[in-house]
Amino acid sequence: MDVARLRQQIPVCQRYTYVNTGWSGPSPLSVTRAIRDRLDHEMDEGPTTPGVYESGRDIQERARAGVAQLLNASPEEILLTENTTQGLNIVINGLPWEPGDEIITCNLEHSSVLVPAYYQQRRHGAVVKVLDLDADEPADSILAKVDAALSERTRLVFFSHVQYSCGLRMPVKEIGRLARSRGALMMLDGAQTAGQVPLDVADIGADFYSIPGQKWLLGSEGAGALYMRGELVSQVEPIHVAGHGAVPGGDPHRFEASTGSIGKFTLSSSSAALRAGMVESLRFIQDIGVEEIEGRNLGLAAALKSALCDMPRVRVLTPLDGAASTGLVSFVVDGVNAKDGVSQMWEKHRIVARSVAYPDSMRVSLHFFNTEDEVAQVVEAVSNLA
Ligand SMILES: Cc1ncc(COP(=O)(O)O)c(C=O)c1O
Numbered sequence: 341m342d343v344a345r346l347r348q349q350i351p352v353c354q355r356y357t358y359v360n361t362g363w364s365g366p367s368p369l370s371v372t373r374a375i376r377d378r379l380d381h382e383m384d385e386g387p388t389t390p391g392v393y394e395s396g397r398d399i400q401e402r403a404r405a406g407v408a409q410l411l412n413a414s415p416e417e418i419l420l421t422e423n424t425t426q427g428l429n430i431v432i433n434g435l436p437w438e439p440g441d442e443i444i445t446c447n448l449e450h451s452s453v454l455v456p457a458y459y460q461q462r463r464h465g466a467v468v469k470v471l472d473l474d475a476d477e478p479a480d481s482i483l484a485k486v487d488a489a490l491s492e493r494t495r496l497v498f499f500s501h502v503q504y505s506c507g508l509r510m511p512v513k514e515i516g517r518l519a520r521s522r523g524a525l526m527m528l529d530g531a532q533t534a535g536q537v538p539l540d541v542a543d544i545g546a547d548f549y550s551i552p553g554q555k556w557l558l559g560s561e562g563a564g565a566l567y568m569r570g571e572l573v574s575q576v577e578p579i580h581v582a583g584h585g586a587v588p589g590g591d592p593h594r595f596e597a598s599t600g601s602i603g604k605f606t607l608s609s610s611s612a613a614l615r616a617g618m619v620e621s622l623r624f625i626q627d628i629g630v631e632e633i634e635g636r637n638l639g640l641a642a643a644l645k646s647a648l649c650d651m652p653r654v655r656v657l658t659p660l661d662g663a664a665s666t667g668l669v670s671f672v673v674d675g676v677n678a679k680d681g682v683s684q685m686w687e688k689h690r691i692v693a694r695s696v697a698y699p700d701s702m703r704v705s706l707h708f709f710n711t712e713d714e715v716a717q718v719v720e721a722v723s724n725l726a
Pocket residue numbers: 362363423424425426450452453500502503504529531532551552553564
């Protein structure tokens with residue numbers, strides 16, 4: 341991987357040490373250019389002028405096909421969304437909950453998992469079982485806890501593939517096998533995987549998988565996607581609906597709900613420009629190769645974790661084992677409030693990182709464009725804090 345050449349295409353690399361891709365990744369020039377070009381085209385030619393409207397639809401289809409390829413799914417199983425959270429909400433609010441149905445999740449989760457799950461408890465009397473996991477909980481222990489929590493009332497096992505809080509990579513394939521063996525569905529939040537972990541939803545056994553465009557894929561905000569296993573589309577009721585939610589017919593006195601097509605979740609208009617950016621970001625990442633990216637991110641993270649582990653008063657929360665982690669690294673400096681630590685890293689070193697509330701920690705995201713030098717800068721900044 342020619343990191344120096346890639347960094348030339350990502351302008352923020354020339355200004356700051358940007359280690360916050362897990363929140364939002366910096367777009368390469370080509371992504372921003374694709375968005376701008378599409379907006380210019382619509383401005384110059386008119387958005388509904390014959391040829392312009394059709395090319396916008398073609399862009400949307402190319403985005404779906406690109407996501408399908410990234411996830412090893414069929415385009416008919418992909419819905420373009422605004423972000424990860426929208427996709428998760430479409431599924432969880434559209435499943436038929438009965439009082440007493442159970443959802444299994446865990447304490448390390450993002451609010452985009454926990455809050456939609458708790459709403460099913462509030463609305464339908466579903467039971468949310470929140471497993472207590474350590475930030476570096478070993479895979480066999482996670483599986484034992486999931487196994488013990490599963491019951492004949494479990495309808496959904498709902499986890500992030502990689503925990504945003506501490507970077508723990510969950511043993512999702514084995515969790516999926518357990519869920520299936522007990523007749524439960526598995527939904528995964530892929531906010532921290534798409535673009536840094538090779539993904540194959542069929543191999544994982546995910547029933548639903550939701551991703552953002554703006555994090556490790558380096559696209560813009562406002563363009564994400566949801567995978568829904570084909571046979572399940574008819575079981576998920578669309579909550580927000582418009583024309584695509586009905587079988588086309590034209591008779592205003594007759595209505596027949598569309599059931600089998602994922603298009604039923606699509607509302608009216610959406611931005612072709614943002615999708616043009618998504619197509620470009622998918623191309624950019626696939627050209628580098630997700631497997632290569634994963635290897636590089638793990639190497640950078642291992643170097644950082646190893647240096648932090650040698651530092652007095654610093655505790656690494658993220659698993660040290662590569663198989664249980666990614667480019668996300670969370671740590672605590674004894675006696676330093678995480679928010680203050682992140683502010684100081686910015687003020688004194690121009691490092692862009694973030695703090696996480698639970699477990700209270702600082703988090704650094706290392707993506708392929710980050711360098712060994714930047715890892716050394718983070719190490720120096722943390723050493724100053726400690
Ligand atoms: C695990 C996880 N889920 C959901 C989200 C929210 O992502 P989005 O803005 O794409 O909905 C994030 C963002 O940090 C995340 O880390």
